[in-house]
Amino acid sequence: MAKPIIKVEHLSKAYQIGQIGTGTISRDIERFVITKIFGKEDPFLKIGETNDRSTKGQSDIVWSLKDLNFEINQGDAVGIIGKNGAGKSTLLKLLSRVTSPTTGEIKIKGRISSLLEVGTGFHPELSGRENIFLNGAILGMRKKEITRKLDEIIDFSGVERYIDTPVKRYSSGMYVRLAFAVAAHLESEILIVDEVLAVGDAEFQKKCLGKMGDISKGEGRTVLFVSHDMRAVSTLCNSSMLLNHGEIKKIGKTAEIIEAYVNDASLSNTGLDLKFELVDNTIVFQTYSHQDYAIYDGSFFIKLIDYTGNEIMLHEHKLKKEESIIKKLALDSSSLNSGVYSLQVKVWATLLSGKDIALATPFYPITISNNDERHKRVFAGKIIDIKL
Amino acid sequence: MKSNQEEHYWDLIIKGKSSLFDLNIRDIWHYRDLLLLLVKRDFISFYKQTILGPFWFFIQPIFTTIVFTFIFGNLAGIQTDGIPKPLFFLCGITAWNYFSDCLLKTSTVFKDNAGIFGKVYFPRLIMPLSIVMSNLVRFGVQFVLLMGLILYYYFIPTPGSSITVSPSMFFFPFLVLLMALLGLGLGLIITAMTTKYRDLAFLVSFGVQLLMYATTVTYPLSEVKAKFKPMVGLIELNPMTYIIEAFRKCLLGHGEFSIYSISYATTITLIILFLGILIFNKTEKNFVDTI
DSSP, X not given: OOOEEEEEEEEEEEEEOSOOBTBHHHHHHHHHIIIIISOOOOHHHHTOXXXXXXXXXXXXXXXXXXXXXXXXXXXXXXXXXXXTTSSHHHHHHHHTXXXXXXXXXXXXXXXXXEESSTTTTOOTTSBHHHHHHHHHHHTTOOHHHHHHHHHHHHHHHTOGGGTTSBGGGSOHHHHHHHHHHHHHTOXXXXXXXXXXXXXXXXXXXXXXXXXXXXXXXXXXXXXXXXOSOHHHHHHHOSEEEEEETTEEEEEEEHHHHHHHHHHOGGGOOSXXXXXXXXXXXXXXXXXEESSOOBEXXXXXXXXXXXXXXXXXXXXXXXXXXTOBSOOEEEEEOTTSOSEEEEEEEEEEEEETTSOEEEEEOOOEEEEEXXXXXXXXXXXXXXXXXXXX | OHHHHHHHXXXXXXXXXXXXXXXXXXXXXXXXXXXXXXXXXXXXHHHTTOSSGGGHHHHHHHHHHHHHIXXXXXXXXXXXXXXXXXXXXXXXXXXXXXXXXXXXHHTTHHHHTHHXXXXXXXXXXXXXXXXHHHHHHHHHHHHHHHHHHHHHHHHSOOTTOOOOOOGGGXXXXXXXXXXXXXXXXXXXXXXXXXXXXXXXXXXXXXXXXXXXXXXXXXXXXXXXXXHOGGGHHHHHHSHHHHHHHHHHHHHHSOSOOOHHHHHHHHHHHHHHHHHHHHHHHHHHTTHHHHO
C-alpha cells in the first residue's frame, strides 16, 4: 500500500488586498478584542471572497485558497495546474512554510525542500563553489552532504571552468545551471518545484526534466511540480491537480486533468478562434481574433486521429516570446493515406499580460484524398470511407 | 489512541495557529552550518574588491577615537577616570560599536531578507544570529586594535594615568555575550514591528545615536555622579551603561562594577531577549504577506 507523505486538511489562506496602511493599528486592536477577548470568529475573514482577479470584489479579503483537502503518496509526481491566480503558488508557499495557512493544516512525513526560485541566496561576490555551499545550506543541506556531492553538482552544472569565479561574472544561463544543479542534489523526501524550468536553453531544460524524472521514478521521492508547460507536466507527472479560484477542481491522472484544463470553457473565453483549410496536400491553420495577443510562452499542437482512433500525427510548434498568437501554419499531408481523419488544434500559452490561455477546437473530420499511387498500392485493401 | 498514533506518523504539522512558545530549537540546530556559512559570506563580501581588505575594520574606530579625544577629551575637558584619553574612548567605542551594529543590522533583518524569506524556509532566527556572529568577528578584529593600545599604555606608562589588571577581567566574555544578546533582543523587537509599521525604522538609526549619549561611552559614570546628580538615575536605567562600565573595569581597571550592576544588566537583557524572540517568532510566520 502506498504511504501518504503529505496530507492536507481544510487548508485555506486569506489575503488582504489593497493598501495595508493607515488604520491597521485600530483594525488590529479591533480584531484582537473580538477574537481573543470575546472568542468570536474573526470578522475580517468572514466576509472573504474567492479570488477572481478579473472582477472587482466587495471585500478587501480574498481567499487565495479555500478548503483544500488532498493526500499525496510517497513516490508520486504530482503536477499542479491552473491559470494564473488559481492559487498554485500560494499552495506551494504554504507547503514550503514560507507563509503559514489561515486555517487548516498540512501534515508532512519526511524532509521537504522547495525550489520556488533558482539561486535563492546566491551572493554575487562569492565564487561558484562558495555559493554552492551557501545555497545548499539555505535549502537545508548539511555541509558534509554538500562536500560529498560537490563534484557531482559541479559536473551537472557544466560550469567547472568558472567554479572559482564570482557568480556576478556569470552569464544568466550559467547562473541558473549552477543554481539548479545544487537544488537537484537535495536529498529531501519531498521536492517542490515552481516553474523554474522556464529558464536555461532547451538542452538544459531537458536535462532538468530528466533529473526530476529520475528523482521521482528512480529514487522514489515525491515531486510537486507547478508549471504552465503542459508537455513538462505530462512527461513528469503521473497525477495532477487542477486548481481554479483557490479550489480544487479535479484531481486524477495527468492526461485527464490536462484535458479538463484545456476544455474548460471558462479558460477559453479569449475571443480567439481557429480555422483550417485544405489546400492541395497541405493543411493550413490560422488563428484569428479581433485582437493581437503577444505571447510570453506557449505552444501550438495539432493532433490528427485516424478512423480507428489512433493518434497518427502530433505536430508541435513552439511559440517564441513576444510572437503574435495570430499564426499561420502549414502541415504537409502528402504522407497520409486518403481517408477521413479527425483533426484537433490546441493552444497553450501565457500572454505577456500574464493571462493564461488554453484553447482547443473540437475534433473536426477532414477528408484527405491523396493521389499518390504508392499509398494506394500499399494500403489498397484498407481504405474505408466513413459516412459522417 | 489511534489519532495519537497518527499524529506520531507525521514529522511536521503546519498549522495556522501555533503556540507562542513553539521555538523550533531543533530546527535551528539542524541549520547550524548555514549559520557559519552566512558569517563567512558576510566577512568575505565585506572586503572583496577592496585594497585594504580587513583593515577597513580599523579605520572607523581609529578616526572616531581621534575625534572624540579632541572634542570630548580636550575641548569639553571631560575627565576619564585616570585612563589615558584615547584608550578610554577607544574602549567605549569598540564596545558600543558591537552593540549598535548588532542592533541596527538585526532591526532590518526582515526587510533586507524579504527576497530570501519569501522563497525558501529555514528558521528565520538563523539570520539575526548570523548577524550577531559576523559582528563578533568584526568586534574581534577591532578588539585586537584595542589590545594593542592597552599594551602600549601598559608598558610605556604615561604620567597621570594608570592601567591595572584586575581579576574581573574574567568577566569579559560574559560582557560581550550580554551586549550581543541585548542588541539582538532589541533588534528582534524592532524588526518584527517594522514589518507592519514602517515608522519605527526611521526612529532606529537616530535613536541609537542618541542612546549612545545616554550611555557612558563619551564620559565615565563617576563624572556624571560628581557633576550632574539628577541625571544619574536616568543613565543608570540604561543597561548598556553598566555593561560598558564593567567593560572598562575588566580591561582597564577603572569603572563601576558590582554584583548589583551586573545582575541588573543581565536581567534586563534576558527580558528583552525573551520578548524579542517571542515577537520575532510570531511575526516570522506571516510577515511575507505584509512586508
